[in-house]
Amino acid sequence: MTDNLLLFHLGLGAILFAIGGVGLLIRRNPLVMVMCVELMLNAVNLTFVTFGRMLNDISGQVIVFFVLVVAAAEVVVGLGLIVALSRRKPGANADDLRLLRG
Amino acid sequence: MTVHSVVFAACAVIVIFGGLGVVLSRNPVHSALNLVATLFAIAVLFLNLDAQLLAAVQVIVYTGAIVVLILFVMMLLGVETEDDLETEPLVTQRIFAVLVGVALVGAVLAVLIIGGASAVTGMHSVTQALQSGTNNVKQLGRELFTTYVFPLEVTAGLLTVAVVGAVVLSRRPKDVQPIPEPESMTDQGDDPLTAPTEEGAH
Numbered sequence: 001m002t003d004n005l006l007l008f009h010l011g012l013g014a015i016l017f018a019i020g021g022v023g024l025l026i027r028r029n030p031l032v033m034v035m036c037v038e039l040m041l042n043a044v045n046l047t048f049v050t051f052g053r054m055l056n057d058i059s060g061q062v063i064v065f066f067v068l069v070v071a072a073a074e075v076v077v078g079l080g081l082i083v084a085l086s087r088r089k090p091g092a093n094a095d096d097l098r099l100l101r102g
Numbered sequence: 103m104t105v106h107s108v109v110f111a112a113c114a115v116i117v118i119f120g121g122l123g124v125v126l127s128r129n130p131v132h133s134a135l136n137l138v139a140t141l142f143a144i145a146v147l148f149l150n151l152d153a154q155l156l157a158a159v160q161v162i163v164y165t166g167a168i169v170v171l172i173l174f175v176m177m178l179l180g181v182e183t184e185d186d187l188e189t190e191p192l193v194t195q196r197i198f199a200v201l202v203g204v205a206l207v208g209a210v211l212a213v214l215i216i217g218g219a220s221a222v223t224g225m226h227s228v229t230q231a232l233q234s235g236t237n238n239v240k241q242l243g244r245e246l247f248t249t250y251v252f253p254l255e256v257t258a259g260l261l262t263v264a265v266v267g268a269v270v271l272s273r274r275p276k277d278v279q280p281i282p283e284p285e286s287m288t289d290q291g292d293d294p295l296t297a298p299t300e301e302g303a304h
């Protein structure tokens with residue numbers, strides 16, 4: 001695989017990260033916001049694997065493994081928050097998260 | 103045009119349009135399905151980059167567990183309402199958000215275009231050089247349990263905290279009241295759980 005193609009992978013990762021970030025900023029449905037965070041995490045995963053390939057090192061892939069675990073934990077806690085919020089106010093958006101204040 | 107280039111081009115189109123679909127779909131279920139497409143394309147890109155184990159894990163964990171979990175919560179909460187994307191809650195918020203995104207992409211692309219292949223600096227093969235083919239799984243497993251064994255153990259702690267946190271968060275709100283004294287086991291007759299059904303039968 002040529003270096004140019006690997007650079008294209010990095011560029012794709014940047015574009016996907018930006019799409020996820022913009023979505024996180026403009027959407028107010030908490031479920032869609034969680035999905036946008038997933039997009040950003042995946043963009044970073046792609047970048048890590050590409051870096052590992054460019055530097056011929058296995059660590060890039062090992063780090064992606066840990067990012068996967070963090071993503072799973074993040075989704076579990078995020079969905080727990082969304083369920084707790086929706087019990088108090090059905091159809092809630094991100095602004096209503098202040099209802100969860102103890 | 104090598105095979106790698108063709109695979110990359112196809113997957114890049116799916117990734118970008120899938121990502122845009124996640125952000126721009128009015129129905130959250132459509133967002134989730136677009137997310138599945140995006141994650142699948144990224145799994146294929148992992149294969150393109152010779153990361154076979156990660157491609158499999160990506161499909162199993164992301165599309166098999168995480169997206170299903172998100173869809174499950176959606177169905178649990180009910181998503182018959184579509185989001186209103188026309189009204190902007192904060193004026194000019196979207197313009198600034200898109201500006202931030204464009205600036206982000208522009209910065210990274212500028213580095214890549216100006217620097218070329220030398221934009222990525224660092225020492226080569228610090229931990230272990232990549233092995234090709236089926237050795238990827240073996241190599242990744244060996245690294246996880248030798249060099250990275252301490253982060254792996256910390257990960258176990260993180261997962262435990264996440265599970266406990268999810269249980270605490272999704273308790274019913276009324277459960278914060280103190281639990282009443284348990285009554286004696288003999289008077290099963292006025293069990294509060296059966297009272298509403300008796301009322302409904304009358």
